[in-house]
Amino acid sequence: MVTRDGSSVRRLALPLKGWFQRFAFALLLAAAFGLMVLGRADNGFVARLRITIADAVMPVLDALSRPIATTDALVERGRALVALYAENERLRDENARLHRWQAVALELERQNVGLRDLLNVVDGPRPTFVTARVIADSGGAFVRTVMINAGARDGVREGQAVVNGDGLVGRVVEVGKRSARVLLLIDLNARVPVLVQSTRVPAILAGDNSERPRLALLPADSQVAPGQRIVTSGQGGMLPPGLPVGIVVAVDESGATVRAFVDWYRLEYVRILDYALPGILPTTRIAGRVGPLR
């Protein structure tokens, strides 16, 4: 787009342009580094800038991600058709088993209600929720987060637990007006207070960016075995207790690895739970929350 008027002007302008280019290069590089440093120092400005950009692009992403979801649903339907007979057999089996369980559960529930009445148990708040769609995932190797198409205007707040039908997904870490970012519990920075469901042994589930988060800070003499279910403990008050998280798959000296119930590559719709116990602590100060380590 250079106007070709006279070579003498260009001969003069070229070195100038080169000098300016180098200056701009250094300036922009410094700006990018500066943003990283500011962001590392947990500056509110950088977080706001990030979510503002994400918010602005969100409608486009929302529109683009719809056909993908539809295609996936179609493929899934085709696959289901192929496996119809076997699936039906399996479900019949499962249904019979669940019927037996249902009878047991009803009996236990009745018993539980009676016992709670006797003991005057104080119940935690019942979580309300917002349902949102996943519109972007972190296409990178170093963070495991997703963006959802609900934000502050829908009642999403920082710190809220995110679940889907399978179990705990993660926690809301950034909230824009119409979008929010969810830190998956497999992210390097995620920490979730959990329990081994059968033995009630408390632990912290720590993500490491792989698909298998680790159980850390187990009490020294605790027995953990593969196959045990892990649920949230509700410690810290941010997550409702008893949300299914995953299953212990391997145990070694330093802890155990857990396979989460959630399929990380098929996150489509998620529920954002509003479970903050009112008026105890500001959400960012609660110990044992799922969130970036400082």
Next chain:
Amino acid sequence: MTPSLLRRLDRSARGAIPLVVTLLLVLLAALPIPLPAFAPVTPALTVICVYYWSIHRPDLLPLVATFLVGLVQDALQGTPLGMSSVVLLGVQGVVVSQRRFFLGKTFLVEWWTFMLVAPGAAILTWVLASLYFTTPLSPRPLGVQLLLTIALYPIANWAFARLRQSLLHGA
């Protein structure tokens, strides 16, 4: 409107194509593709874009544009804001400073050079992310990502070349 104004408008619209395509690919890379284990190894599409346009039309992808592309990418992916900008500016800086080398070279040379530039960008990303999170991150997904990125380059190159021939002839 005078024809010359129309032509100018047309030309600047065409001139914005590299930036628009790059931004579109940032969005594309962020979409949740329901493939097992794909998200951590999504190819570095922006590195391809910046490399290609820096060789062929550096005038249409100014440094500021690269900087902004990096910011949008970081904001969408949740990576530290500014990290992608540093990496992309690095790629652009290297390529533009060696531009004489690329003049009149064949596609194969361009691809070979990309096989040097892309790992450089990947390593820089890894170093920056590890510094930011103050822990050595697992470099394993990076290897797969790198292979995918390099394998994708010929296709991207072909598509961009078509785009350049058909739309950017006069711009």
